[in-house]
Amino acid sequence: MDTLLRPWNLDDAPVVLAAAGEDMMARQFTTPVGSLAEAQDWIALLAARRDEDTAYSFAVLHEGVPVGNVAVSSVERRHLTGWISYWVREEARGKGLATKACQAVSEFAFDELGLFRLELAHRLDNPASCRVALGAGFLVEGVERARLLHDGVRYDTETHARLATD
Numbered sequence: 108m109d110t111l112l113r114p115w116n117l118d119d120a121p122v123v124l125a126a127a128g129e130d131m132m133a134r135q136f137t138t139p140v141g142s143l144a145e146a147q148d149w150i151a152l153l154a155a156r157r158d159e160d161t162a163y164s165f166a167v168l169h170e171g172v173p174v175g176n177v178a179v180s181s182v183e184r185r186h187l188t189g190w191i192s193y194w195v196r197e198e199a200r201g202k203g204l205a206t207k208a209c210q211a212v213s214e215f216a217f218d219e220l221g222l223f224r225l226e227l228a229h230r231l232d233n234p235a236s237c238r239v240a241l242g243a244g245f246l247v248e249g250v251e252r253a254r255l256l257h258d259g260v261r262y263d264t265e266t267h268a269r270l271a272t273d
Contacts, residue, residue: 110168110171111167111168111204111207111208111211112165112166112167112168112177112208112211112212112215113165113166113168114153114154114157114164114165114166115150115153115154115164115165115166115173115176116150117147117150117151119146119150119166119173120143120146120147120150121143121146122166122172122173122174122196123140123146123149123150124140124141124142124143124145124146125196126175126176126194126196127140127141127146129196129197130197132194132196134257135176135192135194136149137149137152138152153178156180160182160184161180161181161182162178162179162180162181162182163178163179163180163182163212163215163216163220164176164177164178164180165177165178165208165212167193167195167199167204167205167208169199169202169204174195174196174198174199174204175193175194175195175196175199175204175205175208176192176193176194177191177192177193177205177208177209177211177212178191178192178193178212179191179212179213179215179216179220179222179225180192182220182222186223186224187221187222187223187224188222188223188224188225188226189216189220189222189224189225189226190225190226190227191209191212191213191216191225191226191227191245192227193205193208193209193212193236193239195208200235203242205236205239206238206239206242206243209227209239209240209242209243209245210242210243210244213225213243213244213269217271222271223270223271223272224268224269224270224271225245225268225269225270226266226267226268227240227245227266227267227268228251228254228264228265228266228267229264229265229267230255230262230263230264231250231262231263231264231265232262237265240267241267243269244269244273245267245268245269246267246268246269246273247265247266247267248266248267248268249265249266250263250264250265250266251263251264251265251266
């Protein structure tokens with residue numbers, strides 16, 4: 108890992124709370140984040156998942172300040188697979204940070220965790236996320252119909268994968 112990524116810490120709660128308040132960002136969190144206490148709970152959950160060897164989340168840094176998140180979750184040891192996710196705050200988008208973070212967490216997953224296959228998916232109406240996936244070396248594998256449900260609307264997603272041998 109380079110200085111682009113570091114584990115989240117409780118002092119990052121204000122950044123997490125601000126990120127969760129951005130348009131459509133609440134969907135990026137596994138639990139509601141509407142207060143500093145909930146932001147700290149989210150960070151504590153990430154630490155617990157790391158301890159359980161089920162997920163590894165990192166703050167994405169820009170000039171030393173957390174501006175996003177990248178994670179390998181759903182770590183499955185039998186088949187050596189994981190699920191990649193990422194988000195970057197509005198003010199840090201367009202700088203290539205998500206792509207670099209996705210590349211870095213993929214290398215971490217392959218080299219440090221010993222995983223072989225990483226997957227991710229994005230809504231079809233999110234071309235920026237597609238550019239991140241492709242830029243990080245994830246190949247398109249297909250479309251999953253009506254995979255996600257947000258605010259009562261079903262969305263198709265495009266699935267990508269990267270292998271340790273790619």
